[in-house]
Amino acid sequence: TLVLFEFSGFYGRPWSMEQRKELFRWLQKWDLNTYMYGPKDDLKHRLLWRETYSDQEAALLKSLVQAAQNCGVEFVYAISPGHDIIFSSTGDVELLKRKVKQVVDLGCKSFAVLFDDIDHSMCHADKEAFSSFAHAQVSVANEIYQYLGEPAVFLFCPTEYCNSLCYPCLTKSYYLKTVGEELLPGIRVIWTGTKVVPRDVSVESLEAVEDVLKRSPVIWDNLHANDYDSRRVFLGPYKGRPSSLIPKLQGVLLNPNCEFEANFIPLHSLATWFKSGRKARNQKKDRGNYSYLDTVVAVVVVVVSPEHNGCLTEPDDTVCEAETSYSPQEALNMALQEWMKEINKPFLPGTTGRQVLQSKMATFETTSSSVPNSNLDVRVTNPGTDSVSPQCNKTSPLRVESEDMASPADQWAFRAATKTKEDDPDTRTPNEFHSKHQKDSRTGEEAQPLCDLQKDSSPDSNTETSMCEDEELSKKVDQLTNEKRISECPTAQQRMLPGFLTEADIRTLVELYYLPYDHGEEADNLLREFRWLNDNRDYVSASAKKSEGQKVRSVEWRSRAQKFCCQCEKIAILHGRFVTCVNRALFYDLYPYIWDMRNILLNASAFIAWLGCRTNSSPIFLTVDAEPWIYRGGLSGEFQVMLPVGNHNELFNHPPPLLPVSTVYTVRPFLHKDKYTMIVCILYMYKGNIYILALMEVLAMPSLSGRLLGSFLTLSPEYCFILETEEALCGYAAGALNVKTFLKKCETSWYPTVREKYPRPPAATSLTLTQGAMMFFHTEKLAFPESLLYHFPSLIQLDVLPHVSDPSVGRSLAVCLLSALKANGTLGVFCEVSPTDKRRIDFYSRLGFLEIPTMELPVRESLILARLL
Secondary structure (H helix, E strand, C coil): CCEEEECCCCCCCCCCHHHHHHHHHHHHHCCCCEEEECCCCCCCCCCCCCCCCCHHHHHHHHHHHHHHHHCCCEEEEEECCCCCCCCCCHHHHHHHHHHHHHHHHCCCCEEEEECCCCCCCCCHHHHHHCCCHHHHHHHHHHHHHHHCCCCCCEEEECCCCEHHHCCCCCCCCHHHHHHHHHCCCCCEEEECECCCCCCCCCHHHHHHHHHHHCCCCEEEECCCCCCCCCCCCCCCCCCCCCHHHHHHCCEEEECCCCCHHHHHHHHHHHHHHHHHCHHHHHHHHHCCCCCHHHHHHHHHCCEECHHHCCCEECCCCCCCHHHCCCCHHHHHHHHHHHHHHHHCCCEEEECCEEEECCCCCCEEEEECCCCCCCCCCEEEECCCCCCCCCCECCCCCECECCCCCCCCCCHHHCCCCCCCCCCCHHHCCHHHCCCCCCECCCCCCECCCHHHHCCCCCCCCCHHHHHHHHHHHHHHHHHHHHCCCCCCCCCHHHHHHHHCCCHHHHHHHHHHCCECCECCHHHHHHHHHHHHHHHCHHHHCCCCCCCHHHHHHHHHHHHHHHHHHHHHHHHHHHHHHHHCCCCHHHHHHHHHHHHHHHHHHHHHHHHHHHHCCCCCCCCCCCCCCCCCCCCCCHHHHHHHHHCCCCCCHHHCCCCCCCCCCCCCCEEEECCCCHHHHHHHHHHHHCHHHHHHHHHCCCCCCCCCCCCCHHHHHHHCHHHEEEEECCCCEEEEEEEECCHHHHHHHHHHHHHHHHHHHCCCCCCCCCCCHHHHHHHHHHHCCCCCCHHHHHHCCEEEEEEECCCCCCHHHHHHHHHHHHHHHHHCCCCEEEEEECCCCHHHHHHHHHCCCEECCCCCCCCCCCEEEEEEC
């Protein structure tokens, strides 16, 4: 059986020439022998098939052909003229011959003519010349095959290339019957299986195909192709194809992942599968059963043999017992062990594809930049010297010094960051806050709650006294925010450790991104637990009356919820480790996927934590037995569907940040103890108005987007979430399910309390900042028209520290809040934003919020942004 590897069928980002040559080395190493070229970025393969290659293009293609042959790999050139060829045109056929003749002159000996994914209709001239579409295709394929001298490897891809595309079905398809009868017997026909991406391929299905095509097919396997879904990559082993298929095949084409580095396990396991079928083939030959297929196998099947210096030879009939059966799990374990030898090598993607740093002792210094728009930068240092950049930071992403290493498409990840972080507190990241929850980081003592810091204040206190107390609090907050991190720069050995991935890390990544129809064990467990926790939320419903048995189940629910959240945190930590891995080629190819998984599990874990103390309605589960692209997203998509706002793709689908960071973020429900750390976060956001904020205990803020935060925390804490790192809180989201009820409670309970504590300032021509803030509670009365509240009954506000460079965590924070509101029945949400606050306007716009006209609203200096849920 001939085993081929098909790189070029996908529609994703093209591989470089160097990556293709690296592929040839893989194929040679693993005894895979054929490569088919037909990338969609080569316009002269499909769209401009009539045009010959320029001298420069021909030189590159020739070097690729030679590189394949040097590794003992058969190079198959594929051409796809079907979308606009006039089959009856002598001119078009001659142009096709001219094109393949040019490729022959470049050293290529094997070809493929592809008619997949094209319209069945024919032009008027073709209808007059041919009795059917199949006759037209077969006529051209046969003529090209004979023109080339009937090469040993010549492939034909029909338009009906799987059962699901056959009309009316496989056994009754006139098109395939014509192909089988009229196509010359030396031409091999490509077939994908029962579907474009079949879960399994059986011997019985291949026998049915052979009966129609009058020959054994070449399987074009899309098991690992991921070009149809930008949120999926398939790292799992070759599966669902028993090795007993091999005697029934003339070859296997494996369509790969778009990302080069993602194909190590698929290719390695394919090689294991191929070897496992040798005994079945040899046993068939020993019985003297020499069918036509056996003759083709004896003549054509080639396997690279290292001891023959890359020469093409017939496969060795000596087969060890271990090769007689195939286990996908064992194949995965073998591939993982070998891949780990490559994982922690400092490969860099660049214009030549896959580069490795020349210095064996090169180490990587981890640094971070507080500049949101700066790009990832990797700096290589010499461990033999003591010179270490003062900017090193244990939680920061990897940097690469040269930006020339990357192609224009790669430079987002490797442009050097030029701006450095100084001691100015306004340029520091939230990680530099040493205010972890209830502890003062300088002394280790319990931090006083804000209300205790002002316990001596009274409504009768004059403004001067209040301002003095505010200054004391301000100094305390400044001591927290201005404190420098005192740590010794790590040694070269220590700098390398965060960038190394373990086999457990990679196995987790593989299980999260396994195969189109299967998740790995760890991913299945995550999904199963999330479903169970969702389905059994009534066990922890605050409104339900619980029996003794229900109380036991409530304990079980909380225990499983805690384990689920821990598993989600494990993925967040893996994301942080992945950002700092030394293999930047691997990082560049797979980062968008692990980043997406981190985000969706951040939402899922926060939602489960919220369920543990709140009530809401049940989500709708969607399942379908169809091609894997019908419901996109893979594991991420399945989690998304189970969130109350999961049908709003614009909340989830967004590109990864320009500056990947290794910081581990957590989103969780607001707790009362968070109030003190929350003020530190908000003071940092609005540092210019520190006295106002200190005085109001986070109850009033001069910004329109924040003036109701105190009322949210007091009257609607069940819809408040915080975003935090291991070091500090760095964002919040708050909302009210029913604005009418919420505003009534504000007027009857919250505003009176605040007015009593902060009395109306005496009349004056000019008010201090503090007095101006106090006036808000004595003069303003929020009101919204019925026409707005009818469609958008819920009010929200959200903010994240401006130095949080990963915008996706802000989105995750918003998704958690919107999920909680939607789960309890809201139809839509709105927020108030200052017209000059471009950052927030842009953020909400990307979440699908639109400006609501304010003709019916009272005169106000804010914009109303809203969206339906």
